[in-house]
Amino acid sequence: MIKKVVTLGEIMLRLSTQDHKRFVQSETFDATYGGAEANVAAAMCNYGLQGTFITKVPDNAIGQSAINHLRRFGVDTQFIVKGGNRLGIYFLEPGASLRASQVIYDRAGSSIVDFSIDEFDIDAVLEGAQWFHTSGITPALSNQAAALTESVLKAAKAKGITTSIDINYRKKIWSKEKAAEVLGRICQHVDVCIGADTTLGFEPKGNDVVDGRITIAGFKDIFKQMKEKFGFKFIATSLRESHSASDNSFSALVYDGTEFHVTKKYDVRIVDRVGTGDSFASGLIYGLVTGMSTQDTAEFAVAASVIKHTIPGDLNHASLNEVLDLMKGEGSVRVQR
Amino acid sequence: MIKKVVTLGEIMLRLSTQDHKRFVQSETFDATYGGAEANVAAAMCNYGLQGTFITKVPDNAIGQSAINHLRRFGVDTQFIVKGGNRLGIYFLEPGASLRASQVIYDRAGSSIVDFSIDEFDIDAVLEGAQWFHTSGITPALSNQAAALTESVLKAAKAKGITTSIDINYRKKIWSKEKAAEVLGRICQHVDVCIGADTTLGFEPKGNDVVDGRITIAGFKDIFKQMKEKFGFKFIATSLRESHSASDNSFSALVYDGTEFHVTKKYDVRIVDRVGTGDSFASGLIYGLVTGMSTQDTAEFAVAASVIKHTIPGDLNHASLNEVLDLMKGEGSVRVQR
Amino acid sequence: MIKKVVTLGEIMLRLSTQDHKRFVQSETFDATYGGAEANVAAAMCNYGLQGTFITKVPDNAIGQSAINHLRRFGVDTQFIVKGGNRLGIYFLEPGASLRASQVIYDRAGSSIVDFSIDEFDIDAVLEGAQWFHTSGITPALSNQAAALTESVLKAAKAKGITTSIDINYRKKIWSKEKAAEVLGRICQHVDVCIGADTTLGFEPKGNDVVDGRITIAGFKDIFKQMKEKFGFKFIATSLRESHSASDNSFSALVYDGTEFHVTKKYDVRIVDRVGTGDSFASGLIYGLVTGMSTQDTAEFAVAASVIKHTIPGDLNHASLNEVLDLMKGEGSVRVQR
């Protein structure tokens, strides 16, 4: 039986400038579709699992295009609800060198903000699923979206399905205080937590912060607090060093409740930075749902994310074998011919 | 002194598919900016007048890009207010042959919907102006936008400035009933009315409608009713025959309160259909504000619109001489070299 | 229950020149995927039915891209077999005015040429289907492909499924003699025949041919012969007048075994000529499988094809309502806003 992973969230139209142009220079936008949880569903399909995505999109050609984009890459879109007013949009201006990438959100009033669990058949959606995943972005969109997120998490837990959340704090959408309150409630129903910034209110000890950045020791401290408060079975964070908008180093720290694991660190040259966090989450879920060891799970997640940095768009079009090869150091960066 | 024409309305980001692709096929959008009244302001500049445009755009790079687009083509943008939540968007799928062009509006919640006359210096805006123009789209956007439209019209009238409106009924934005009510109120302050469909509640006599389309006799009948009710000094309508999405015939009927004038009819092959109505309005305003005869005004307006059909984007990049040449039949369609 | 239509054939990579360039000028190709029967499957999905497509593609990223393209537009691709050497390619140079479009086939040795009914579960493929469709191109590809076509037609007939073929004679692939022999054998298992050229060996009476083109009387004569020989229940042909590579007139003649029906004739300006025949076939199948009258079926098929002429690519991205509106004369070619 193919494993089934269900994700819930918003899918947006992404409009990005071309050839490193700034917004004010652009007369054309590349258009694609993505969102934290949709990206995870697509990655699952890429790795050979069933990825089912649930959301609400407007009943027009733009909403249909979002569905088609996911369907193209294998996502099970049969449960997506049509209705509401508009598809959320985000404008992306990819940075370079010492100029950071810019995101302008234009997602207010999107179809998902008044999406309710009554609009779809939750039992059918979750039938046969091993895993349910969402992110901290979804409950940020509206009170109703937060209620929806909580309802689905509860339903999943009630069916014995493993649940995960990617914290993904976005300061342009909500405040830290509101996030801490809502996510604190939601995390009661979560088994696996990805992301360990201070959103949930946990603070590392003072000397575990260097130059405003949390050290590995600091993360370990936070992880322990998180486990204690929410009972998470698994906690992970990527450890990104942003040398510039073009060059990052990427590794991860994971905690299976017993031991901490740090992965290999890769230097990556960036083609597209967006979605690399979702690729990391996808890798973790894949590793855990298919029974990899903690270390392998972490290494797989990091390798998956590393490849995503080289692929344009939100989705990670890396194959299972490509990720495994990189993770095992068996891949080659020479031309394959 | 260069004549000054002030216009008020919404400017939107226009995202159109390329190469006749449908929305569901598109992975790139051409991005430009326009709107009924912004297009008129730009045309004024093209013809050598001062075009001043007043609107509200969000204080981000997308809003700035809209300003820049108008500024590039000479529009006086100094009074544009920055604030609100978002720039309205419209998605355009240009049709061809027997497939109609499609517009998907995504303009709810745009910055202009809560725009008030108190946010800018109306006296400065209107100083030295001979003409104020708006369209029936602006009051359709929100009650506040309707109030704004009425306030500015009143202010203009109080200063002895000629006022005009382009009815521009958009069924995707509001109902005929609501439109009739609001526009009926607004038209009290209007001198020149462009558009003569049944939006304002006037109906031609039964035998003045053929195959669902109003005849010239029918329009004359409506024009007389309109003059009687609102005291319009000048009423005009284009007479478009849409043979297909690629081929139209275009002429006009104008009424100066005394006589009716019908223009020459042109067969046009369409490159971009959007903004051709605004070009017609621009031509009328240009003719009237510079003192052309009624017939010349009408011919100028039609010729301007005919050229616009061949130019991509919302704006009409036809020069004064190009319009005059076509209107006088002195132009040539041979290569100019 | 949603109706299910199964189709069998080759899907190819289509590489077309841009902006009316000739092959020798081109340094970029637009890449999409299509083929007579794949196009029909996609159209079925567009109209709300289930379209299942069976073929064989190479197990590489090009083959996967072909699958993804169909999946994006809703086609059920679960039964597609991976193997063989390559995906067939066709190069397309779209013509204009008095320059004809050129096709260069590069499909020799493609995966489908050695595709056998033993490589997939025919019972699963046909389960629940009301209709099976293929074209005269598939048996032209190889003896084994011809055998496959015949086997699947037989299997479908044995299950009481309606079968159809689109003759689609391609002189660059095989001779008229070979075509007549193979298709003659295959047509024993066909209920609905689309296309009525002289491929199958039927000749109209001499005075039924004018300027090398068969008249309607000539087609009626051929249709009767075809019905007599093969027992077809339904025969249809489009009646295309190619005024130029840019302008065609399009109508159809259908025969339900009792009466002949001629449709409305449309003048179309061409954006993309390829796939318009497949759209006609798709319309016929849709009309028949959903129980439309003969005349409505024919009008639907013609209207569907007319819209396809305006859409780039092999697939017909016309919605059910768009086709119905055009067919009923209720559509409008004005901008929809």
Place this chain on the structure above:
Amino acid sequence: MIKKVVTLGEIMLRLSTQDHKRFVQSETFDATYGGAEANVAAAMCNYGLQGTFITKVPDNAIGQSAINHLRRFGVDTQFIVKGGNRLGIYFLEPGASLRASQVIYDRAGSSIVDFSIDEFDIDAVLEGAQWFHTSGITPALSNQAAALTESVLKAAKAKGITTSIDINYRKKIWSKEKAAEVLGRICQHVDVCIGADTTLGFEPKGNDVVDGRITIAGFKDIFKQMKEKFGFKFIATSLRESHSASDNSFSALVYDGTEFHVTKKYDVRIVDRVGTGDSFASGLIYGLVTGMSTQDTAEFAVAASVIKHTIPGDLNHASLNEVLDLMKGEGSVRVQR
């Protein structure tokens, strides 16, 4: 032996706007290379003859690119001289419908303006040639270019090579008076004259001009005067009706000194209008140099030009067979597959 045709003239960088954009909207230009006589040389190669082109281009990458463009399509470029200051440029804004195409010349000071016959080996260039061709543009560029043109014509005549000129009057380069004087001198050395406008000072009788356009009778009158004054052996003019920038009708009148021949008239939809006159000249030269009859020569020239109207760029990428098929009415505008 393959026939050899030598041409002399300027090759320019052509920068054209895309997608019907006007100059003021353009942020990208399509770049190609062409010029009246270069286009003729390339056409010769297309038809299987040897086309040798002589010109002077700057010794930089832009000059080299011009050479490469011709070389790509088979032109013998071995005698092209490198030197001078710059490659001439022309900016092209393709028109549509009732908007004419615009050309902005930026060719002042180009390398050819001080090109002298002493800079190359005229005997080597003309060795084995049957035909020498130039146009009325070349002598318009500078006095030295006029002297060069005359020198080469004389040299060709001295070797018994047939000479031709395409009058090609360009009002943006020189006055009618100057043109008449210079061309009058040059035409002493010309056998075949293409173009019969009033540049050379010949006027048709009054009633041979209708609506400012010369009638066929008027052209016949001019042709006779031209023959008498210059002793031309062959005179030809295309008869173009410019319905719009998108639609023309095209035919021709030729005079072999004995009889007048009028060709078939074609309605053409225009993809690229530039170079269609050069295609007509090329067709005439091909017909005459290969010994076609006068009528066939004219029909070939017209058919060649008709196809050129559908091909982007200055060069005519029509094959010999395509032209012959259209000329004989054996071509088809259906998809060739």
Place this chain on the structure above:
Amino acid sequence: MIKKVVTLGEIMLRLSTQDHKRFVQSETFDATYGGAEANVAAAMCNYGLQGTFITKVPDNAIGQSAINHLRRFGVDTQFIVKGGNRLGIYFLEPGASLRASQVIYDRAGSSIVDFSIDEFDIDAVLEGAQWFHTSGITPALSNQAAALTESVLKAAKAKGITTSIDINYRKKIWSKEKAAEVLGRICQHVDVCIGADTTLGFEPKGNDVVDGRITIAGFKDIFKQMKEKFGFKFIATSLRESHSASDNSFSALVYDGTEFHVTKKYDVRIVDRVGTGDSFASGLIYGLVTGMSTQDTAEFAVAASVIKHTIPGDLNHASLNEVLDLMKGEGSVRVQR
């Protein structure tokens, strides 16, 4: 009151190859407009000052496009004169790694070469200005352009306006000897000098040159000589290390007549190298005209230039805040969302 900075110079059409193609491979050029002083005017507007640019462009659509480009980004273009023959062009082939960027100038005979101070109202141009800036390129274009430069510098000095020059020696335009003579005369009227190569004839001591490159000690030596000879109040030079065409290090040395200041050094990955020097000049002028300290001025100028390296085109679309953030080390290269 908003500060006003006036600049004088040539604006050119820039035609650059795409996607790292070489000239000989290119069939499309990106078209934008720029020039040393125009770029400075645009940067002033970006930072919230008034940037007024004075130049002469041809009275055609290409000249108008240059004006529009500046106007789009806020430049005051009201004083630009129309006339002359052509807009100067420069072709740009962006390099990469160990292949240097190539520039081909095609600016001979451009409108500015015969531009005179009598063609515009110098008093109106300079009214209210705090600063006048030009570069060493303008006087290189022609003797008349040198005279113009000197006249405007004198007029500015007479009005008490601070004057600056960016030496910008271009070996493809003039010789070192001619440059030294002309610039030596012009620098009599200059307060702030940017650039300190050996153009002006100053040579550092022998051991202040390493591997052909001047050391900081060498620059200090030259600066002192420059101050002594011309009385410059402020001298600055960027210190660029060109590791490759893709990677540079960038810092600066400035001298306020009293002290020398060296800035922070940044490693930059290059998107577009052109205009980075103009960004440095712009930053210096901004800092000085708004009263920053010498060190802050230098740091601001360097940070501005660093961001420009990541932006395509000649203009620096960096906002004031972005430059300040980078300069203060408060910016982040993480995605801003």
Place this chain on the structure above:
Amino acid sequence: MIKKVVTLGEIMLRLSTQDHKRFVQSETFDATYGGAEANVAAAMCNYGLQGTFITKVPDNAIGQSAINHLRRFGVDTQFIVKGGNRLGIYFLEPGASLRASQVIYDRAGSSIVDFSIDEFDIDAVLEGAQWFHTSGITPALSNQAAALTESVLKAAKAKGITTSIDINYRKKIWSKEKAAEVLGRICQHVDVCIGADTTLGFEPKGNDVVDGRITIAGFKDIFKQMKEKFGFKFIATSLRESHSASDNSFSALVYDGTEFHVTKKYDVRIVDRVGTGDSFASGLIYGLVTGMSTQDTAEFAVAASVIKHTIPGDLNHASLNEVLDLMKGEGSVRVQR
């Protein structure tokens, strides 16, 4: 006399994805033409020699486009044979950072596989040649292609022409065993061997392999074995360190039968990796055929290859002077203006 270098091999259509897209994301392909030996012929022309290329391409527009591509860049294509079924294709997905470039070959059944020495005039092809070059790819394509390769090598040797081969082992085409057998036979007729992997069966001593990569000592060992067995007069290999798909280091080891020479090592940032090996081979041939010293030959070859890494497409559009400048360290990576 200009030196003449003849090469024999396959030319393919190369279809590459744009903007770092993966195959499954691509809807457009950049199309160019190349192949190991064609690339060498083009490089020879670039350096001022005569490059003659012999191959077989299909007699259609795709085959003609391949010829035109080479002709554009100066290659002598007069002996290319037309016939056979198809032009080989390779799909290229350029990698980035830690994602390797992917090549999908689609070259089975291409015209060259049944190409015979009897189809062209070998004496005419080789007349006046100093050098004949081919690669190990050509004999891999079919037994007949191997026979052809051997025949031409023999013919060249018989005429006293120097012969070279670039081993270029491609594991997707043939096995190591088959390669060793065929190449072993062919190398009997070769003077200069480029490439020194283990394809020919030579193994370095155990401690000459580190981490799976051969050391310089190991290569020296292999070179000596190669010289002994085949009598090669000159053996060379590039020494590539693939840090990632974006960054490589590049140098070379050459052996003139007496001494070993190691070149300078360059760090290169990659724009296009394909064809860099062919550039290395081209540089060696150029150096040897023009009489450079061994060390200079090696340095020239490496510098040529380094520049090629920055140029899109298969061909190396580096000029002789650019290579010489880089080789001598006299080049600059600053903007050339």
